[in-house]
Amino acid sequence: MxxxxxxxxxxxxxxxxxxxxxxxxxxxxxxxxxxxxxxxxxxxxxxxxxxxxxxxxxxxxxxxxxxxxxxxxxxxxxxxxxxxxxxxxxxxxxxxxxxxxxxxxxxxxxxxxxxxxxxxxxxxxxxxxxxxxxxxxxxxxxxxxxxxxxxxxxxxxxxxxxxxxxxxxxxxxxxxxxxxxxxxxxxxxxxxxxxxxxxxxxxxxxxxxxxxxxxxxxxxxxxxxxxLFVAGFMGSPSMNIVTGRVVDENGLAIAVGDEEGTILFRTGPEQAAKLRGREGEEIHLGLRPETITHVGAHEAHDSDLFVIERVVDVVEPTGPDTMLVFTLGGVEAIARVRPEERVKPGEMFRFEVNMAKAKLFDSRTGLRL
The missing domain is CATH 3.40.50.300 (P-loop containing nucleotide triphosphate hydrolases)
Incomplete structure (x- = not known):
């Protein structure tokens, strides 16, 4: 050897x-x-x-x-x-x-x-x-x-x-x-x-x-x-990358908007420290499909979890999981949910997001913060 x-x-x-x-x-x-x-x-x-x-x-x-x-x-x-x-x-x-x-x-x-x-x-x-x-x-x-x-x-x-x-x-x-x-x-x-x-x-x-x-x-x-390249290439399905803007509304958050409205992705202390001084700047938010899932799936602190509602565009059963395709920040995003979740295209679904697993990327360099 x-x-x-x-x-x-x-x-x-x-x-x-x-x-x-x-x-x-x-x-x-x-x-x-x-x-x-x-x-x-x-x-x-x-x-x-x-x-x-x-x-x-x-x-x-x-x-x-x-x-x-x-x-x-x-x-x-x-x-x-x-x-x-x-x-x-x-x-x-x-x-x-x-x-x-x-x-x-x-x-x-x-x-x-x-x-x-x-x-x-x-x-x-x-x-x-x-x-x-x-x-x-x-x-x-x-x-x-x-x-x-x-x-x-x-x-x-x-x-x-x-x-x-x-x-x-x-x-x-x-x-x-x-x-x-x-x-x-x-x-x-x-x-x-x-x-x-x-x-x-x-x-x-x-x-x-x-x-x-x-x-x-x-x-x-x-x-x-x-x-961003590694984040997007590794993983199947790959990481969802959405673009938002850093805002300070009772704490630092990332505002992601599209035709269905604006969602504030609130950050924890570690993420907020990385965003401090970037208020008003664009930032890329990375969320793997398992980071966006059905309500009650995550074992995490309540402060890291929040629920968003989005219209489901496509339902893709894979056996052990079901992939739900929806629009977030003007781009196609994928969530991984259990197959027991009965949802049809065109219906509204409540997704639970675990922000402790979210990744932040600089919009200019593409490097993870």
Whole structure:
């Protein structure tokens, strides 16, 4: 196993800057997920760690070694690709052992390695089949088996589950997590799916436009997003962001208005301290769907709770929860309520808001206050 250190990493393709001064320190045995929208640079950053892309400037260190000029085969890493990258004319066994054969490893050692990984991944019965005879999930297990037999210091996964259907993706996500718990190997995993990021990672690096916006535990990222981008990207459904104005009416509050009227979101002492001196300024108020729910749902101080009434536009049952879509501050907002709440589109609903969970963002910089 090994630590992975990125220091001031830049990558340009011609005049286009794709990675912009990224610093990351990944601990030995940690599971780090790089997450962000398409084109944010996450796969390019993974390829730089793998040695498949050369960096323009900066330093990549694996363990105690600077690997900027070290070819991929000598970095002791193993990579699992989105496309599986299996040889179609070779059997599963041959695919798994191909790299070992090219390195001249004895056949007895190859057989022992295949036996171990096939039992670990439950693919013993597939060893004599070819990739065309396998399902997507089975092919992904084979690709993981090929990576495992290398016994690498670092595992790299590039969106390995994105080609699978929803049910299989959840099953394989669990398998990847189990695998990491068993092996304890340093793992760097790229995805655009923030649910994958939240469920798999020990820490998440949220990327946007070549930058790492925030690097922290799933709880830190979700509960304390550093800016509007992270707040809006992480979470499903994402955080509701409404714009209001700071007012002083028997205490500091945020006035949010639309066609249905103006609502005063009253702040607690900690939030009021952040708003003091900003009277009259615009502010962005962040409320996750579970922060706006049915009356009586929150376990919080009465002083943090208040009720608003809004017309429901759309009702979206999901099974364990129901999502209610309504207008707040001129934008579409989503509340998460229990399925027992019987409400129809066009009806008025009483929502309970927990202001202790609300987030405040500067309207100019987008940073959380």
């Amino acid at each position: 090994a630590r992975v250190e990125l220091s001031k990493v830049w990558k340009k393709f011609g005049p286009v800057e794709v990675i912009k001064g990224v610093d990351l320190s990944i601990d030995d045995g940690e599971f780090v997920v790089l997450v962000g929208p398409s084109g944010c640079g996450k796969s390019t950053l993974l390829n730089i760690i793998a040695g498949l892309e050369t960096l323009t400037s900066g330093e990549v260190r694996i363990g105690d070694q600077v690997v900027n000029d070290v070819p991929p085969r000598n970095r002791n890493i193993a990579m699992v690709f989105q496309s599986y990258a299996l040889y179609p004319t070779k059997t599963v066994r041959e695919n798994i052992t191909f790299g070992m054969q090219t390195r001249g490893i004895a056949e007895s050692e190859q057989n022992q390695a295949v036996s171990g990984v096939s039992q670990l991944l439950h693919i013993e019965q597939l060893l004599d089949r070819k990739p065309g005879q396998l399902s997507g999930g089975q092919r992904q297990r084979v690709a993981m088996g090929r990576a495992l037999v290398r016994n690498p210091d670092v595992f790299l996964f590039d969106e390995p589950l994105s080609n699978l259907d929803a049910k299989l993706r959840i099953e394989m996500r669990t398998e990847v997590k189990k695998l990491h718990l068993r092996l304890g190997k340093t793992t760097i995993y790229v995805t655009h799916d923030q649910i994958e990021a939240m469920t798999l990672a020990s820490r998440i690096a949220v990327m946007d436009n070549g930058h790492v916006r925030q690097f922290g535990t799933p709880e830190e990222i979700y509960e304390n997003p550093v800016d």
